[in-house]
Amino acid sequence: MTDEQKKKLEQKLWDIANELRGRMDADEFRDYILGFIFYKYLSERLHLYVDQELLKPEGLTFATLDETAQADVLAAVKDACVEALGYYLSPSELFSAVAQRGAQPGGFILQDLADTLDNIQKSTMGNESEEDFINLFEDLDLNSSKLGRTNEARNALISKVLGHLDAIDFQLGNTDSDVLGDAYEYLIGKFASGAGKKAGEFYTPQQVSTVLAKIVTTGKKRLRSVYDPTCGSASLLLRVARELNYSNANKTVGDFFGQELNRTTYNLARMNMILHGVHYSSFDIAQEDTLEHPQHIGRTFEAIVANPPFSAKWSAAKIFESDDRFAEFGRIAPASKADFAFVQHMLHHLDEDGTMAVILPHGVLFRGGAEGDIRKFLIERNWLDAVIGLPANIFYGTGIPTCILVCKKCKEADDVLFVDASTCFEKGKNQNTLGTGDVARIVAAYRDRAEEPRFVHRASRAEIEENEFNLNIPRYVDTFEPEARVDLEAVSARVAAINVEMQDIDKELAAFCAELGLEAPL
Structure with a gap:
């Protein structure tokens, strides 16, 4: 076709x-x-x-x-x-x-x-x-x-x-x-x-999904498993499958796992998986609250992708302090913002040789308290692989800028890659989008890990520690562009020329006014 x-x-x-x-x-x-x-x-x-x-x-x-x-x-x-x-x-x-x-x-x-x-x-x-x-x-x-x-x-x-x-x-x-x-x-x-804020419950824009899929499949032609703890319509899971050319004849992903809270969206996810040719025996989509009632306990996954609800509330009940997903961090995410609770949950389910990529609001990069402690733990354990800043207004229902955190438990690099992709977008009437070139540039930056002024920086853990484990991207990627130098002599000469031109115009205007019997303006 x-x-x-x-x-x-x-x-x-x-x-x-x-x-x-x-x-x-x-x-x-x-x-x-x-x-x-x-x-x-x-x-x-x-x-x-x-x-x-x-x-x-x-x-x-x-x-x-x-x-x-x-x-x-x-x-x-x-x-x-x-x-x-x-x-x-x-x-x-x-x-x-x-x-x-x-x-x-x-x-x-x-x-x-x-x-x-x-x-x-x-x-x-x-x-x-x-x-x-x-x-x-x-x-x-x-x-x-x-x-x-x-x-x-x-x-x-x-x-x-x-x-x-x-x-x-x-x-x-x-x-x-x-x-x-x-x-x-x-x-x-x-x-x-057309669904406004509700859209975020079931769909991640295709270009963003592609970035996440390319990140978690970097260097791989097959995956044993892929998991999305907030899977919505399963679009992220299926984007990973597409990235590896998955089909009935070419089962490049062993199994698909997901969990979704909304009942209607859960039904949509199952339909979407079957309709894309994923056999019923190859996927396990569960319906429940991922943080409060996880349905895949004991499993780990080679690739994890997610676009959780931004800064959602959760119980943060004391019992979770001894939950295996959170215990080793020593802290749990605050009840008012579950962003890091999802990160902790995902890391618990990540294979030792796996990669996870999650979309989060920028607040996770610099907020203090328990979130600061969790961030410090990630960096000291060398699990944080990359921080990628995305443009504002690219998600349905919210105009805030977001970021992608990439984590691995067995990293080759001893640094954290920072990518400022905030300017990588195509302006739309109501919403911005990542263009094909923007997606390619972001993914190449992640894979190549090459320094690029005002776009990419590799920060050592010592450098991050100096910044008190604050991951705010402008601390690491200098996007300042000096203003162009002003030639004062040229400006002065231009002003003088304009004054001469004005004198001629004033004389011409005065002549017109005299012909009409009007008083010339000053």
């Missing part, structure tokens, strides 16, 4: 999404359109698998099987699908079948659709995939008055949307492209741009 075709597809999907908008907020009609697209994906993925892998030798096609007369064949197909894909749909439950029934005059599909989505989940019960599919469609309330005041109105709207989606070919049979995955990511980004 060409870039032009891709753009047309993305615009088409956005137009379809807006069919649902009505009286809904962005995050509400997002859940419907992404849920329907996901249903279409599950349907087409299963249809393709059954026709090509199971029924082709028999000369049969899945959609034409008689669900009564060929029940024994379908039973065998179901067992194979649940084992291979994790779920099952009958021929009458395929997306195209439901959409076509809805397109018929008088076709009422609301109950059919609700039953189908429920049956997808039921097909996984008692199997390894159950946890990854349970309540996956719970946010698709087909009886919501926001879809229409009557059942007929809701049915007409849903039928129209399914019909539009049914006409789109997502090219699932093309293993060399990820048309649907790209389109899904595009829609999530579009919804994030």
